[in-house]
Amino acid sequence: QVWAPKRRGRRAQCSRRGGRAPSAMEPETPYRPIAQPHAIHDALVSVVSAIIIAWQAVTVSRHSKSFPASLWTGETNKQLNHACARIFFVMRWTVLLTFCILIVKAVIYVAKNVESCTRICAPWFCFLGVVDLFCTLGKLFFFWWGMFVVLTTSGEQVMAQCPDLWTCAWWSFLGFVLVSFALMCCAMCCAVSYVVPKLAGGPPEAGPGETTPLVGVPPPQLLGVPPPRQSPVAGV
Numbered sequence: 628q629v630w631a632p633k634r635r636g637r638r639a640q641c642s643r644r645g646g647r648a649p650s651a652m653e654p655e656t657p658y659r660p661i662a663q664p665h666a667i668h669d670a671l672v673s674v675v676s677a678i679i680i681a682w683q684a685v686t687v688s689r690h691s692k693s694f695p696a697s698l699w700t701g702e703t704n705k706q707l708n709h710a711c712a713r714i715f716f717v718m719r720w721t722v723l724l725t726f727c728i729l730i731v732k733a734v735i736y737v738a739k740n741v742e743s744c745t746r747i748c749a750p751w752f753c754f755l756g757v758v759d760l761f762c763t764l765g766k767l768f769f770f771w772w773g774m775f776v777v778l779t780t781s782g783e784q785v786m787a788q789c790p791d792l793w794t795c796a797w798w799s800f801l802g803f804v805l806v807s808f809a810l811m812c813c814a815m816c817c818a819v820s821y822v823v824p825k826l827a828g829g830p831p832e833a834g835p836g837e838t839t840p841l842v843g844v845p846p847p848q849l850l851g852v853p854p855p856r857q858s859p860v861a862g863v
Contacts, residue, residue: 679799680729683722686795690715698723710784714796717773721799724766731759773800 684694690711691697692704698719707715735755738748748755777800785793 679803680722680725683718683725683795683799686791687715687719687722690789690792691719695726698726708784708788710780711789711792713776713780714785714789714792717769717776718792718796718799721766721769721773724762724769727762728759728766731755731762735759770800774804777801 687698688694690703690705690707692700692702697703701716701719703712703715734748735752738744738752738755773796777797780793782793
């Protein structure tokens with residue numbers, strides 16, 4: 628007897644995975660991962676967020692004396708009126724906190740996925756998490772403040788000196804919120820219009836009962852079964 632090692636080929640791998648072993652005549656098909664809905668949603672949200680951040684940064688840089696230093700100092704290239712100065716103030720802080728959040732998240736991502744950086748940055752994870760939290764809370768605060776500034780600012784003053792800043796601020800703090808609310812309402816209306824007819828259909832119809840004659844069943848005489856005996860009636 629010649630000893631031969633056990634072969635663990637495709638059949639053994641398929642049996643361990645619980646799948647069907649491919650035959651010899653069946654060609655192998657390459658594995659193609661299917662994009663999940665949440666991955667598509669995250670990618671779409673990331674692209675839209677990047678476009679909005681770039682638009683805000685470009686708009687703020689047009690009115691800054693030296694970008695990005697003006698995000699911290701608040702110096703402008705020309706004297707702005709009161710309305711434009713309010714919008715510029717809230718916009719520059721929004722852009723500054725957004726950049727801080729992106730930098731902190733990038734550092735955390737690299738520190739968690741690169742082994743050499745994980746050992747170095749491990750003691751700083753708690754500090755980075757606290758910085759990320761405070762930056763997010765600050766951005767949320769300036770978002771609500773920006774919405775208040777947009778709603779309480781006269782359009783005539785800003786359109787005369789800084790129309791681009793006003794347009795960017797209006798869409799950043801109010802316009803995209805209204806668009807998201809409108810899309811959510813449309814999605815809810817579509818869901819209700821699909822679900823309500825299903826629920827209004829009522830319960831299914833009852834099946835045949837004991838008194839309903841069965842279709843296609845031969846009479847008892849043809850099956851060799853004697854008919855039921857009738858009781859005699861008195862007086863007949």
